[in-house]
Amino acid sequence: MAAAAVTLCFLLREGENGTEVLLGLKQTGFGRGKIVGIGGHVEPGETSAQAVIREVLEETGVVLEEEALADAGAVHFVFPARPDWDMKTTLFTARTWQGEPAPSDEILPEWFSVAALPVERMWQDADHWLPVVLEGGRVNVVVTMHTDNESVASSESRLE
Numbered sequence: 001m002a003a004a005a006v007t008l009c010f011l012l013r014e015g016e017n018g019t020e021v022l023l024g025l026k027q028t029g030f031g032r033g034k035i036v037g038i039g040g041h042v043e044p045g046e047t048s049a050q051a052v053i054r055e056v057l058e059e060t061g062v063v064l065e066e067e068a069l070a071d072a073g074a075v076h077f078v079f080p081a082r083p084d085w086d087m088k089t090t091l092f093t094a095r096t097w098q099g100e101p102a103p104s105d106e107i108l109p110e111w112f113s114v115a116a117l118p119v120e121r122m123w124q125d126a127d128h129w130l131p132v133v134l135e136g137g138r139v140n141v142v143v144t145m146h147t148d149n150e151s152v153a154s155s156e157s158r159l160e
Contacts, residue, residue, distance in 0.1 A: 003086035008039035024107035048090035073139040
C-alpha cells in the first residue's frame with residue numbers, strides 16, 4: 001500500500017513575544033485530541049500547494065495564495081503496525097494570507113509561540129523536525145513510529 005499524500009502549512013506571524021505559529025486542536029478523525037498543523041490529504045488531480053490552500057481554507061477560513069507558500073520540505077511518516085496510516089507529507093510555511101483563523105468542525109485554531117510549542121499535546125515526532133521548519137529551514141525526514149503508533153522509534157534526516 002502506498003503512503004497517502006498529505007500536506008501541511010504553518011502560518012507564521014510576529015507576536016508581542018516573538019514569532020507565533022498557527023496550529024489547531026484536531027476535533028475529528030486521525031489525530032483527534034492532538035494539536036496539529038493545518039492541512040490534510042491531497043486529492044486526485046491536486047498539487048500539494050493546491051491541496052494545502054484548500055485545506056487551510058476549509059479548516060480555518062484563511063485564504064492563502066500560492067505565491068505566499070514557502071517550501072519547507074517533507075516528512076515521510078511510517079507506521080509499521082498500521083501501514084494504512086503511512087503518509088508522505090509536503091510542508092509549507094506562509095507569512096501572508098487573508099482573513100482571521102476561525103474554528104471549523106475539524107480544527108480549533110490557536111496561535112502558539114514558536115519558542116514554546118505545545119509538544120506535550122502534539123504527535124511525538126513534532127520536536128524532531130518542526131522547530132527547523134518554523135525557523136525557516138527545510139527538512140527531508142523519515143519518522144518511523146513504534147508499534148504503539150504514538151512514540152517515535154526513529155527519525156532520520158535524508159540528504160536531498
